[in-house]
Amino acid sequence: MLLSRTELKKLEPNIEARAGLLSPSSGIFDSHTLLKFLHSQAREKGAEFVFGTEVIGIERAGAKYRVQIKDRDGISALVAHVVVNCAGLNSDKIAQLAGIDIAKAGYKLHYCKGEYFSLNSKYRNLVSRLIYPTPEQVGHGIHWRQALDGRVLLGPSAHYVEAIDYEVDETYKQAFYNSAKRFLPLVELEDLAPESSGIRPKLQGPGEAFRDFVITHEEKAGFPGLINLIGIESPGLTASLAIARYVGRIMS
Numbered sequence: 564m565l566l567s568r569t570e571l572k573k574l575e576p577n578i579e580a581r582a583g584l585l586s587p588s589s590g591i592f593d594s595h596t597l598l599k600f601l602h603s604q605a606r607e608k609g610a611e612f613v614f615g616t617e618v619i620g621i622e623r624a625g626a627k628y629r630v631q632i633k634d635r636d637g638i639s640a641l642v643a644h645v646v647v648n649c650a651g652l653n654s655d656k657i658a659q660l661a662g663i664d665i666a667k668a669g670y671k672l673h674y675c676k677g678e679y680f681s682l683n684s685k686y687r688n689l690v691s692r693l694i695y696p697t698p699e700q701v702g703h704g705i706h707w708r709q710a711l712d713g714r715v716l717l718g719p720s721a722h723y724v725e726a727i728d729y730e731v732d733e734t735y736k737q738a739f740y741n742s743a744k745r746f747l748p749l750v751e752l753e754d755l756a757p758e759s760s761g762i763r764p765k766l767q768g769p770g771e772a773f774r775d776f777v778i779t780h781e782e783k784a785g786f787p788g789l790i791n792l793i794g795i796e797s798p799g800l801t802a803s804l805a806i807a808r809y810v811g812r813i814m815s
């Protein structure tokens with residue numbers, strides 16, 4: 564629903580904007596609780612989980628795949644009819660291990676880091692909705708969120724990096740402040756503190772046009788039973804159940 568500045572001010576007096584777009588059904592959920600729930604549901608249905616285990620090789624074994632794994636007991640292997648590669652930041656490397664030419668397939672991933680800064684407790688309940696500024700070219704802009712535990716967060720930023728490193732760089736503080744100040748004039752620089760970060764697996768490199776998730780059964784490439792999920796960035800979590808249903812359909 565399109566809101567004029569006056570309508571927006573009635574809903575969120577502390578937010579400054581020329582206009583707004585109200586999405587009454589948008590919200591947040593606790594990802595850890597969701598994952599714990601899915602974990603217990605899957606176990607009840609007979610799924611087995613082997614945490615702390617790294618896939619280090621995949622080779623064809625007739626109509627099946629021999630997946631080589633490494634854990635604290637050493638290296639072993641399992642044989643599977645179907646392999647679903649959903650290894651996030653490593654999904655391009657896993658596809659390569661299975662024998663896919665990732666340069667030709669366009670699966671090479673680029674790392675795009677997103678940092679969060681928190682605001683101190685005086686900002687609690689100052690704003691009652693998620694606030695998204697208009698999207699930027701790489702990410703969807705530094706937005707405002709009050710987490711379910713009450714913490715007030717700004718982020719995520721979006722910038723390409725060469726290596727995986729989850730350190731939150733304090734030098735971004737000013738940029739976060741400038742960005743938040745545009746829609747929340749009350750914000751003060753000294754109230755921001757580094758919080759956390761994540762890294763997106765993007766299919767498009769810097770300056771390239773947007774590319775959607777790859778979710779594909781590699782039958783045509785000569786790999787029946789291999790399902791690749793590459794470049795699953797936001798909204799991959801929100802869409803996770805729909806993605807799982809889709810994968811279930813294409814693997815049968």
Ligand SMILES: Cc1cc2nc3c(=O)[nH]c(=O)nc-3n(C[C@H](O)[C@H](O)[C@H](O)COP(=O)(O)OP(=O)(O)OC[C@H]3O[C@@H](n4cnc5c(N)ncnc54)[C@H](O)[C@@H]3O)c2cc1C
Nearest residue numbers: 617618650651653677719761762795796797798799800801
């Ligand atoms: C800053 C940021 C903000 C985001 N915000 C949102 C949001 O608001 N809403 C939303 O819907 N999504 C959001 N996302 C995206 C969301 O987090 C991802 O889409 C989602 O986590 C993808 O899930 P996945 O299972 O495909 O990959 P991942 O969650 O990355 O899981 C991949 C798994 O594979 C494992 N793995 C990797 N290599 C190997 C190997 N060799 N052997 C064995 N295991 C391996 C990893 O350890 C990991 O457990 C955000 C992401 C970032 C970085």
